[in-house]
Amino acid sequence: MNCLIVDDDPLICDLLEHFCSKVDGVNNVTIAMSGFEAVNFINSARYDIVLLDFDLPDITGKDILNVITTHSAVIMVTSHSDFASDSYNYEQVVDYLVKPIDFSRFFKGIQKAQNYLSKSVQFESRLFVKEGNKLVKIKFEEVKYFKSEANYIAIVTEYKKLLTLMTLKDLEPQLPSFFQKVHRSYIVNLNKVDVINNRSIEIDKDHIPVSQRYENELFKKIDRLN
Template identity: 35%
Template sequence: MNCIIIEDEIPAQSILKHFIDKVPNLNLIDTFKAAIEANSFLNSNTVDVVFLDINLPDMSGLDFIKTIKNPPAIIMTTAYPDYAVSSFELDTIVDYLVKPFSFDRFLKAINKAKDRIETPNNSTEGKDEKSIFLNVDKTLHKIVLNSILYIESDRNYITVVTETQKLSYIDSLKNWTAKLPENQFNQVHKSFIINSKFVDKISGNTLFIKDNKIPIGRTYKQELLKQLKII
């Protein structure tokens, strides 16, 4: 994979070059201190991966990405974790490295970029499968909305359950209504929203999603049955 570095700090450039040299299938073809310098290069050369700082002297890395036609896989490198959520809203960004980062963390980002390049349809699927990032215990967790089994509310906490994750943090069920795809998620109880495509069966006022028993509130049942096309 051909890559470039867009980074104005020399020490950060040196670390990236060192890490890149340690990866056999990664080839550094140029380094730039500003976004404008890299712009014409990207238009006339084949680049697979860009290591891009957010704080650059001419424009922010995030603004620069929006100017690139057919952008390559982008790995953000920055000292500021605050931009992570807004960064991942751009489909072309495959990972976000917060300085200082280890070689192991760097390699994980490279593997993500490799997967994106080898399976380009993933970027198209990503548009259909909308995702968000949840900040739980100071870690950003990617959640594909369609993969959510159900969401449970317990006082001031929300637990989001997927087939592979169970994340709890402070939030309200009401805040989730606008985030979820319409005609797929239903509130079935004052404390539960479920993904209707994962409903396995309904018995009385209880529904089952992959061995999870979820109560159905009396005021929600009629709408649920309509959604499931039972009546």
């Protein structure tokens, strides 16, 4: 699982990162020490678990909750206990840990996050998109890649290609973890990739560019899937 730690205290970040290293399945940890840095990370990658402080130097954890989709499980980690009851108004908040934190309590929070994520998997097998005046069901396992074309997305599957009025930014939070953005115009199904070579990807006979911005995240995601 991908984990994002959001806290302005480096000691807390180190502690949470250490706790994450002791949990099987949490194998990639990113740290953001400000709210705006966290928002940038959230907008550019997908995180399964977000460990979120409430009190940050620029914007609050509540502000950040408004940009985190329900595809992420959020564990509030803070000394700001007043927000505890309000935080459960957010579907993605699964637990609330008050500092100081020990590992046993942290682990219970991770288990709650895993349960939340496992329940949400069943909703991630398909997507309905609008094509003209009709809704078409797209099975994610059949999609080879998505390509941005102006205000539309081309969805290329094993059997067909269709256009739908949508942006990659709107689509990305709805995708399972085996999809990865590799270019500002492309999101690929990593299970369909045949070759990665010289900043390009081959899927069947299609060549898809890989930009430097997404290259590191691409290889990290591939390592996690292996």
